[in-house]
Amino acid sequence: MTNSDICSTEVLLENENVLLRALELTDLEYLLPFALNEPELWYYSLHSAAGEDQMKAYIKAGVEERKNGKSYPFIVFDKKSGTYAGVTRFYDINAEFKTLLLGYTWYGKAYQGTGLNKNCKYLLFQFAFEQLQMERIEFRADAENSRSIAAMKSLGCKEEGLLRSHMPNGQGGRRDSVILSMLRGEWFTEHSSRLLEKL
Template sequence: MDFSQDIILENDRARLQPLTTADHEPLLPVAADPELWTYTLTRADDTIGLAAYIAQALEGRERGLRYPFLIIDKQTGLVAGSTSFYNVHPEEARISIGYTWLGTEFQRTGLNRACKYLLLRHAFEELGCERVELETDARNAKSREAMRRLGATEEGTLRSHRYTQGGIRRDTVVFSIIRADWNELRARVFRQTDDDRI
């Protein structure tokens, strides 16, 4: 994966473009809901927290550790949140999708599914991945259910896996989608057509 390349992924519903420092202002009202950050590793629901979040994401890109995207809802033209590729292991044909958050008004609208389709298609069809991993805090029932609805397989729980807000050790639930799953999921879950309508 070329972290220096500006990757834009797009279909009729969503546009994913590289996150930049200029995105702070349009993201601020979307990120302001404290409930978005209940189970995340850090918070970004105020000006300082969001600036730090963006800076950390961009540093991850500079170091080749994370590729952060801005999410735009093409139905409204509004900035809706952010998502990332991370844990990129080309030698193992493996990548993770995460650091995903959407403003409350964009949840359960199909936007997350449209974004995941773009990321999964890029991972399997452009990057040549054999495995895509997703993970979430074990307490985050909403996120776990969303991953199941996408057709991801729940593989297990990593106990006391990592520190989260307040220095708490969280359990992490790991999901995956592998290449053998992709064609069936593309047809059944994402119902994609050749012109990428979703």
């Protein structure tokens, strides 16, 4: 399996609480309210989607990266409310080494702390480890984004270290990035059943 094979496959992930499908250009109508009303969602992001033009560019870039075999962006539908909640993405996919990064994740304020993220991550871990046969899933977060780091640790991810002055921070400076990961063996022996219980 190659990166192109992974990104060209139509993926639909769902359980009783959430549905994830490939992000499309036409999803602007669902995500635009977040861009217009909750610009602070991208405070820790290098690529902000605040405002209509930036959201259009954000979606277009994600769709183009999927076509080019670089990433697989998902839009997240919250079944409890019957509304779209945000996006997440597989990126830096390396089919040869069986690794990928999971990130570019954001949810509207109304969906934060509701358990939505745990449901999404369970489905994404399950697909990556059990269907794509990945060996490692990595996360990177701004070292100052304590909420995101705590959320990843609550899923069972282990902190590995810090990349100093790793990338621009979106506010004109640079950020340190915390590296966290989960391994295939950890998923099957521990985290799959533990995370499922939390759902």
